Amino acid sequence: MSTVIDTHPDAHHHAGPARGIMRWITTTNHKDIGTLYLLFGLAMFFVGGGMALIVRAELFQPGLQFVDPHFFNQMTTMHALIMVFGMIMPVFAGFANWMIPLQIGAPDMAFPRLNNWSFWILPFAGAMLLSTLFMPGGAPASGWTMYPPLVLQTGDALPFLIFSVHLLGISSILASINIIVTILNMRAPGMTLLKMPLFTWTWLITAYLLLLAMPVLAGAVTMLLTDQFFGTSFFDAAGGGDPVLFQHIFWFFGHPEVYIIILPAFGIISQVIPTFSRKPLFGYAAMVYATAAIAFLSLIVWAHHMFTVGMPLAGQLFFMLTTMIIAVPTGVKIFNWTATMWRGSLTFETPMLFAIAFLFLFTLGGFSGLMMAIAPADIQYHDSYFIVAHFHYVLVPGAVFGALAGAYYWMPKMTGYMYDEKLGKLHFWLTTIFVNVTFFPQHFLGLAGMPRRIPDYALQFTNFNAISSIGAFGFGIAQLIFLWVVIKCIRGGGERATDKVWDEPAGLEWTVPSPAPYHTFETPPEVK
Amino acid sequence: MAKLAAMDPQRRARSIRIALAHVAVVLLIYLAFIAKQALFGGG
Numbered sequence: 235m236s237t238v239i240d241t242h243p244d245a246h247h248h249a250g251p252a253r254g255i256m257r258w259i260t261t262t263n264h265k266d267i268g269t270l271y272l273l274f275g276l277a278m279f280f281v282g283g284g285m286a287l288i289v290r291a292e293l294f295q296p297g298l299q300f301v302d303p304h305f306f307n308q309m310t311t312m313h314a315l316i317m318v319f320g321m322i323m324p325v326f327a328g329f330a331n332w333m334i335p336l337q338i339g340a341p342d343m344a345f346p347r348l349n350n351w352s353f354w355i356l357p358f359a360g361a362m363l364l365s366t367l368f369m370p371g372g373a374p375a376s377g378w379t380m381y382p383p384l385v386l387q388t389g390d391a392l393p394f395l396i397f398s399v400h401l402l403g404i405s406s407i408l409a410s411i412n413i414i415v416t417i418l419n420m421r422a423p424g425m426t427l428l429k430m431p432l433f434t435w436t437w438l439i440t441a442y443l444l445l446l447a448m449p450v451l452a453g454a455v456t457m458l459l460t461d462q463f464f465g466t467s468f469f470d471a472a473g474g475g476d477p478v479l480f481q482h483i484f485w486f487f488g489h490p491e492v493y494i495i496i497l498p499a500f501g502i503i504s505q506v507i508p509t510f511s512r513k514p515l516f517g518y519a520a521m522v523y524a525t526a527a528i529a530f531l532s533l534i535v536w537a538h539h540m541f542t543v544g545m546p547l548a549g550q551l552f553f554m555l556t557t558m559i560i561a562v563p564t565g566v567k568i569f570n571w572t573a574t575m576w577r578g579s580l581t582f583e584t585p586m587l588f589a590i591a592f593l594f595l596f597t598l599g600g601f602s603g604l605m606m607a608i609a610p611a612d613i614q615y616h617d618s619y620f621i622v623a624h625f626h627y628v629l630v631p632g633a634v635f636g637a638l639a640g641a642y643y644w645m646p647k648m649t650g651y652m653y654d655e656k657l658g659k660l661h662f663w664l665t666t667i668f669v670n671v672t673f674f675p676q677h678f679l680g681l682a683g684m685p686r687r688i689p690d691y692a693l694q695f696t697n698f699n700a701i702s703s704i705g706a707f708g709f710g711i712a713q714l715i716f717l718w719v720v721i722k723c724i725r726g727g728g729e730r731a732t733d734k735v736w737d738e739p740a741g742l743e744w745t746v747p748s749p750a751p752y753h754t755f756e757t758p759p760e761v762k
Numbered sequence: 763m764a765k766l767a768a769m770d771p772q773r774r775a776r777s778i779r780i781a782l783a784h785v786a787v788v789l790l791i792y793l794a795f796i797a798k799q800a801l802f803g804g805g
Binding site for chain 2: 418
């Protein structure tokens with residue numbers, strides 16, 4: 235028997251991570267950066283969630299109880315900005331960092347230093363945004379859409395809001411370029427595009443959407459900045475501008491943003507369902523093309539958010555029809571996920587439970603979206619609580635459930651320990667029950683005429699609001715179980731995970747040990 | 763640690779080319795749009 239002694243002079247480059255805080259600040263390792271994104275997103279989940287609970291506490295009964303209306307508006311605005319830019323996008327970027335190199339057999343991202351920068355911009359942007367809460371005039375209160383002229387009434391916080399959006403945009407653009415290049419140029423030999431796992435595919439398409447949409451948001455907020463401080467009048471009718479122009483520009487970013495949030499969740503669901511059905515994904519190529527079709531359509535539907543601005547009939551028809559067409563590729567995906575489960579050998583571990591709940595509840599949110607796509611009907615729904623119910627169904631049991639399914643699915647691979655299945659199931663059931671208790675009554679509130687973004691309401695809305703608020707607190711408390719599950723896993727409290735973790739899961743990430751070593755695929759794997 | 767991904771200079775050069783090409787295409791799309799607005803007006 236012989237022993238191989240590594241005397242290579244560069245051996246120290248292949249050593250484990252540095253120790254202490256500098257490991258995290260200077261890291262260029264995709265797994266470390268993925269972990270940073272995930273932990274940042276988890277922290278923001280609780281910050282943004284706390285703001286939502288302030289909103290729901292105020293709305294528990296009519297009248298003003300806890301906060302003044304201006305602070306209420308700050309909470310609705312900051313909750314949305316933090317959840318969209320600070321929570322869900324970083325969480326999916328975290329999964330992308332962890333999993334894309336592992337799934338394509340690459341040693342790291344294409345630009346590791348850029349990757350470090352993409353992440354470390356985020357906490358500063360987030361801190362800048364949160365610091366506005368302590369400024370004269372308070373935090374932004376005009377809604378996350380930042381419509382002028384209302385947003386121009388923001389106090390000292392306005393330039394900080396704009397600069398933080400710029401920073402968040404830079405972070406996203408850098409990350410998306412890194413992801414595109416990694417997928418196009420770092421795949422292992424034999425890993426053709428149509429052999430890539432669906433999560434990597436959905437991220438490739440998401441990265442293109444980010445690259446196209448984020449500069450538009452940066453442009454829009456820069457125009458707000460110059461309108462406020464440099465004498466331009468892009469959005470000021472008195473100076474020859476048009477406030478509706480902002481809405482067009484914002485939603486040209488804003489609607490793709492919805493798909494930027496949901497496509498990676500689609501990718502995770504497309505990995506989880508085949509694993510726990512013990513069958514390959516039904517219609518793999520159709521899933522890829524459907525994702526691309528959804529992404530393309532998302533770029534040409536933006537004005538369905540603005541049916542009430544008074545656009546010409548041709549415009550209403552165009553945006554109504556293109557929006558409805560999105561249901562076709564989305565239907566393909568829902569059908570294929572269902573067909574994957576058909577006659578599968580199903581088991582219901584926590585990731586699968588979240589994936590199945592995703593299927594039902596995201597579809598429900600999609601259906602209410604179709605209702606709004608009908609322009610004449612939307613004029614009734616516009617700015618009502620029905621909208622709040624719709625987008626929360628798409629974003630919470632949609633995007634957040636996708637992220638939770640991914641977290642439970644990959645946590646054993648990331649930490650090396652199985653999560654506590656009992657606690658995971660408890661978390662699932664409480665979350666699923668309370669998410670419906672929170673958001674389902676909001677449909678009725680909206681249809682009965684309750685407007686969104688108000689701290690007080692007429693008496694007839696009391697009961698449904700009370701139910702919704704109880705649901706929100708239940709949902710919030712249930713997430714503490716998830717926090718405990720994650721802490722337990724990181725501290726190594728449970729059973730050790732095997733390398734494959736699940737029964738015959740597909741994908742290269744399951745061929746490396748659990749926890750995944752600091753460096754993987756230094757020699758590219760052969761993919762057949 | 764960055765060394766790992768940068769091991770192959772040819773691959774690294776190709777990565778940079780792909781990144782720059784994407785940035786250039788996005789810039790061209792928006793420049794074309796701005797030029798169209800400037801020359802032919804909005805709408």
